[in-house]
Amino acid sequence: xxxxxxxxxxxxxxxxQRLGRAHILIVDILKGLPVLLLRPGxxxxxxxxxxxxxxxxxxxxxxxxxxxxxLQGYNTLVxxxxxxxxxxxVALSLVRELGPVVTALLFAGRAGSALTAxxxxxxxxxxxxxxxxxxVDPVQRVLAPRFLAGFISMPLLAAMFSAVGVxxxxxxxxxxxxVDDGAYWSQMQSSVDIYDDIYNGVIKSLVFGFVVTxxxxxxxxxxxxxxxxxxxxxxxxxxxxxxxVLGLDFILTxxxxx
Amino acid sequence: xxxxxxxIWVGLFVAGGxxxxxxxxxxxxxxxxxxxxxxYDVTAYFEDISGLKVRSPVTMSGVRIGRVKAIxxxxxxLSALVTMEIEGEYDTLPDDSSASIYTAGLLGEKYxxxxxxxxxxxxxxxxxxxxxxxxxxxxxxxxxxxSTLHQGSEIKLTQDSLVLEKLIGQFISKFLDDDxxxxxxxx
Amino acid sequence: MDENxxxxxxxxxxxxxxxxxxxxxVDLDIQRGKITVIMGPSGTGKTTLLRLIGRQLKPLEGSxxxxxxxxTTLGHRQLYELRKRMGMLFQNGALLTxxxxxxxxxxxxxxxxNLSDELIRTLVLMKLQAVGLRGARDLMPAELSGGMARRxxxxxxxxLDPMMIMYDEPFTGQDPISMGVLVRLIRNLNDALxxxxxxxxxxxxxxxxxxxYIYLLSGGKVVAHxxxxxxxxxxxxxxxxxxxxxxxxxxxxxxxxPPYAADLKID
Numbered sequence: 001x002x003x004x005x006x007x008x009x010x011x012x013x014x015x016x017q018r019l020g021r022a023h024i025l026i027v028d029i030l031k032g033l034p035v036l037l038l039r040p041g042x043x044x045x046x047x048x049x050x051x052x053x054x055x056x057x058x059x060x061x062x063x064x065x066x067x068x069x070x071l072q073g074y075n076t077l078v079x080x081x082x083x084x085x086x087x088x089x090v091a092l093s094l095v096r097e098l099g100p101v102v103t104a105l106l107f108a109g110r111a112g113s114a115l116t117a118x119x120x121x122x123x124x125x126x127x128x129x130x131x132x133x134x135x136v137d138p139v140q141r142v143l144a145p146r147f148l149a150g151f152i153s154m155p156l157l158a159a160m161f162s163a164v165g166v167x168x169x170x171x172x173x174x175x176x177x178x179v180d181d182g183a184y185w186s187q188m189q190s191s192v193d194i195y196d197d198i199y200n201g202v203i204k205s206l207v208f209g210f211v212v213t214x215x216x217x218x219x220x221x222x223x224x225x226x227x228x229x230x231x232x233x234x235x236x237x238x239x240x241x242x243x244x245v246l247g248l249d250f251i252l253t254x255x256x257x258x
Numbered sequence: 259x260x261x262x263x264x265x266i267w268v269g270l271f272v273a274g275g276x277x278x279x280x281x282x283x284x285x286x287x288x289x290x291x292x293x294x295x296x297x298y299d300v301t302a303y304f305e306d307i308s309g310l311k312v313r314s315p316v317t318m319s320g321v322r323i324g325r326v327k328a329i330x331x332x333x334x335x336l337s338a339l340v341t342m343e344i345e346g347e348y349d350t351l352p353d354d355s356s357a358s359i360y361t362a363g364l365l366g367e368k369y370x371x372x373x374x375x376x377x378x379x380x381x382x383x384x385x386x387x388x389x390x391x392x393x394x395x396x397x398x399x400x401x402x403x404x405s406t407l408h409q410g411s412e413i414k415l416t417q418d419s420l421v422l423e424k425l426i427g428q429f430i431s432k433f434l435d436d437d438x439x440x441x442x443x444x445x
Numbered sequence: 446m447d448e449n450x451x452x453x454x455x456x457x458x459x460x461x462x463x464x465x466x467x468x469x470x471v472d473l474d475i476q477r478g479k480i481t482v483i484m485g486p487s488g489t490g491k492t493t494l495l496r497l498i499g500r501q502l503k504p505l506e507g508s509x510x511x512x513x514x515x516x517t518t519l520g521h522r523q524l525y526e527l528r529k530r531m532g533m534l535f536q537n538g539a540l541l542t543x544x545x546x547x548x549x550x551x552x553x554x555x556x557x558x559n560l561s562d563e564l565i566r567t568l569v570l571m572k573l574q575a576v577g578l579r580g581a582r583d584l585m586p587a588e589l590s591g592g593m594a595r596r597x598x599x600x601x602x603x604x605l606d607p608m609m610i611m612y613d614e615p616f617t618g619q620d621p622i623s624m625g626v627l628v629r630l631i632r633n634l635n636d637a638l639x640x641x642x643x644x645x646x647x648x649x650x651x652x653x654x655x656x657x658y659i660y661l662l663s664g665g666k667v668v669a670h671x672x673x674x675x676x677x678x679x680x681x682x683x684x685x686x687x688x689x690x691x692x693x694x695x696x697x698x699x700x701x702x703p704p705y706a707a708d709l710k711i712d
Contacts, residue, residue, distance in 0.1 A: 041261075048264040052271045091286045122542075130539035133499050134553040134601070135528035141556075156275025163278035166286055185285065193313065194289040198282050 022218045025139070029147050029217070032140035042145040043152075050111045050146065050213075051153030055160070057110050058103055062161035065098055066090060066168025073169070074177050086179050087188035090169030091162075095192060095201045096257070099162035101249050104208035107154060108241040112216035115146055116237040119220025120230035128221075143217045150216070154209025155202050162201070200256045207248060212241040296346030297324060302357045302370075302413040307338045308421055309368040310359055316342045318355075318372040323348045326370065342370060344407065351407045352376065356415035368419060375415070452477045452609060452641045453498060458507035460490070460497060467493055468504070469665035475609075480635050480642040482652045484687065485662035491645040492536070494662075495611045498643070499533060500524055512608065529557060532602030532610040536617060538594035540586040546573070546597050547582040553604045572600040576630060592623030596630065603634060609641040610634075616648040624648075628655055649688060653677075661687055 036042065073089040119142065122128050128138040166188075173179040192198070216237045223233035283289045307329065316324040324344035332339045344351070354375030361368055407413070453475035460468040467490035475481045483491050496502045498509055500516045509516040514527060540549050550569045554560060560568070573579040576596040586594060595615060602610050612631065616624050632655050635642045646652040653659065653673045661669040661676065661683055668683035669676060676684045686694030702708065 044265055044268045045261070047268045047271065052264075052267045055271060055274075095282060095286065125542070126535045126537065126539035127541055129496075129501060130533070130535055130541075130598075132501055133528055133531065133533040134556070134605075135525045136553070136556050137525065153271075153275075156272060156278070159275050159278035159282060163281045163286075166282075188286055189288050190315065192287040194283055194287040198279075198287050198289075202279070 018222065021222060022214070025143070025218050025221060026214055028139045029144045029214075032137070032144035033148060035140060036144050036148060042141075043148055046145045046149035047153055050115070050149040051157065054107055054110045054153070054157060057106055058157045058161050059164050061102065061106060062099075062164035063168040063171075065102060065161075066094065066165030066170075067172045069093060069098075069165065070169035070172030070177070074173055074179065083173075083177075083179050084183035085187055085191075086169065086173045087166075087184035087186075088191040090173070091166050091188045091192050092197060094162040094165040094169075095197045097249070097253075099158045099165065100201055100204040100208055101245060103158040103161045103205060104154065104212055104245040105242055107150075107157060107209075108212045108216070108238055108245065111150065111153075112212050112237045112241050113234045115150070115213065115216040116220040116223070116234045117230060119143065119146070119217060120223035120225070120233050123221065123223060124225035124227070124230055126225075139221075143221060147213050147217050150213025151206070151209045154212070155205040158201070158205035158208075196257070200252075203256070204249065204252050207252060208245050211244050211248060215241045215244060297343040298346065298349075298407075298409040299327060300342050300344055300407050300411055300413060302340050302342070302416050303332065303335060303337045304340060304357075304359065304416050304418050305337050306418040306421065307340060307359060307368075308419050309361070310340065310370070310419060311368070314367060315369045316344065316372065317369055318348070318351070318374065320371075323372070340370070349406060349408070353405045353407050353411055354415065355407065355413060356417065357413045358417035359419035361420065372413075450476050452512055453643070454508075454510040455494075455498075456508045456510075458494075458497065458509065459505040460493065460502070461505055462493075466665050468497075468507075471507075471662070471665070471667055473660055473667065475641060475643055476658065477641050478635075478639060479657040480631065480644060480655050481658045481660065482644045482646060482656035483660045483662060484645075484647055484649065484652060486687070487647060489662045489664070491647075491662060492613050495533065495613055495643065495645055498611065499528065499531060529605055530608045532605075532607040534595065534598050534602050534610060534612045534615060536614045537591070538586070538589075538598035540589075540594055540598055540601070542586050544586075545582070546578065546584050546586070546589070549586065549597060550601045550604055553601060557605060568604070569600075572604055573597075575603070575634065576600045577626075590623075592619050592626065595619075595623075595627065599630060599634070603638065603640075606638065607640070609643065612642065612644040612646075614645055614647075616646055616651045624651055631655055649690070653688075663687075 069090045070086065073086050074083055077083045077085055077089065119128075122138075122142065128142065131138045131141060170184060174181050174184050219233040219237045219240070220230075223229045310326060310329065312326055312329060314326045315322045316326060324342055326340060327343040328341040330339050330341075331337075342357075351372065352375045356373050356375065358371050358373070359368055360371045451474045453473070455471060455473040458468050458471040458473075459466070471494070473483075473494075483494060485491055493502065497504055498511060498516065500509075500519065504517060507517075511527060512530065514523070516524070516527070519527065540546075541552060544552065547569055550572050551565050554565050554568060570579055570582070573582055576599050578593060578596055578600065581589065581593065581597070586597070589597065599610075615627050615631065619627065628651050631642060631644065634640060644652060644655070653676075656673055658672055659670060659676055660667055663683060669679060669681045671679065677688055679685070682694055685691070
């Protein structure tokens with residue numbers, strides 16, 4: 001009994017220790033960002049592997065999600081004779097929710113896990129230690145560019161997701177189901193607000209970008225340097241960042257749209 | 259060189275992201291219907307504005323010419339004060355225009371519809387010509403300016419929002435009254 | 446005079462990991478320009494010692510002075526300045542896997558200097574020539590054998606012309622030929638570049654063939670030290686057991702455990 005309480009206490013302390021380490025790490029990373037601006041080449045390289053390589057999955061999923069929204073929305077709206085509002089429904093759901101959230105989830109699976117695995121393996125093969133001994137700070141040289149690249153890429157990816165999704169909805173709604181072309185766009189324009197919807201959606205995806213890359217980078221850096229440790233860290237990245245995204249989405253939505 | 263290709267891709271990626279944001283802003287959202295700051299504010303009092311919101315459209319002849327900028331409650335007059343921003347290019351609205359709150363469709367959003375008045379200026383002279391028809395002539399008075407809505411002017415003629423519950427309530431009470439009236443003579 | 450000759454001075458070093466004392470009062474002196482070998486059975490924390498000297502780990506207690514600077518209390522910036530003057534060769538080389546051999550060696554130069562590409566090329570080729578791998582410059586680390594990877598890592602470690610190099614188990618898992626190559630390289634580089642070398646190893650034969658001075662660690666303490674001859678002729682049981690590879694002696698054959706009979710529940 002005492003042992004169980006003790007181990008519970010230990011786990012609690014471990015949790016707070018990790019939380020503390022994660023925050024110390026993010027502070028170190030943020031401190032490294034100004035230096036990084038002198039070397040844009042590093043960021044470009046990372047945007048390539050974090051952003052560009054996630055492009056296909058994001059664009060394809062965005063298109064399909066938009067098509068599904070078009071189909072589902074049409075079937076629901078047509079019962080009320082309101083199928084002209086299809087554009088509004090597709091655009092609002094994409095810009096406010098699906099764009100930022102689904103992009104963040106896909107990003108966590110595609111880029112976040114890759115980041116964790118890469119950094120974890122660099123740690124396991126002592127590459128990070130070697131850098132330290134070469135007087136190169138791995139937090140600034142390896143983690144900070146990856147973090148910044150994720151932070152920059154996420155809103156761009158989310159915007160593309162939403163934009164492609166709106167086109168997907170257009171393709172199904174207007175192209176296949178015969179909703180009026182003009183109504184699709186004009187109703188959308190009169191109901192989607194630049195500040196309330198688009199701007200807030202971008203803020204959401206910035207927050208998600210920050211959190212997902214933070215988790216990914218931290219899990220990699222904090223991984224136990226064995227193959228098992230790295231694989232567990234990768235799993236944790238996907239699980240934790242998905243949960244964080246969905247939880248934060250609720251909080252942000254409550255703050256923004258009330 | 260591989261870094262060159264990577265850089266090109268990143269450039270395309272960033273450009274694509276910004277293009278997508280631009281499309282969301284211009285094509286999807288109402289940014290394109292936002293005017294520049296050249297609009298002017300007009301106020302109106304309503305007894306009941308229920309359903310009207312800030313940024314609801316203001317239309318004339320069905321064309322959007324502005325939007326609701328602010329809604330507040332006037333403690334003295336005990337009615338709602340609505341401030342509308344009319345786009346600058348529509349600067350010829352007569353100052354006796356009336357404002358009504360309508361609903362787009364049966365359950366759609368509320369908007370303000372303006373109807374032009376006759377124009378309460380003194381710039382015209384009425385006279386009867388030989389054939390007995392009314393002839394309108396502009397005065398020779400050069401000071402005369404057509405009086406139009408401008409920054410800070412108030413629309414006096416307003417018609418409130420139609421509230422479905424009230425309508426139904428009125429309809430039912432009227433129906434009951436009619437019923438009573440019909441029955442009474444039979445007595 | 447002694448101060449000047451000593452590059453690394455470790456005093457009363459204590460370090461614990463996972464509740465176990467790895468070092469319990471270690472004193473070491475590493476002389477400039479010499480090859481000092483630190484030997485001891487596996488698991489005595491030899492690698493940990495190197496990491497403590499490079500301040501990748503912080504000791505519980507004690508002082509480590511490198512080139513007159515107290516490593517344990519250095520600030521971030523001074524530490525990184527000091528590390529530029531230290532090289533370290535990791536057990537498996539720890540090459541950056543996404544860079545070619547050439548770029549790996551060029552890496553520290555690019556990070557810390559603003560030299561022109563041409564000059565960097567010259568420097569890198571010189572370093573690669575020193576380890577005999579000038580021809581392998583375009584290979585990726587995955588294409589190298591273990592011995593070659595260590596030699597590339599060695600070229601990288603000397604890229605900034607450090608004052609000392611720490612070798613972490615350089616001979617482990619090498620075939621006799623590459624072992625011989627490495628032994629000769631360590632000796633030659635040390636003498637030609639005027640380096641100070643610290644070699645951590647448990648390969649007695651190779652290590653003692655290049656050692657100017659040997660420290661023998663066991664149970665968290667220095668149990669014997671001296672030149673190769675000193676140790677070979679020493680009557681210390683520790684030295685005798687280790688140098689001659691006896692299975693039992695002061696370094697126990699058994700890992701610390703409760704009494705055998707009690708463990709098997711025999712009364």
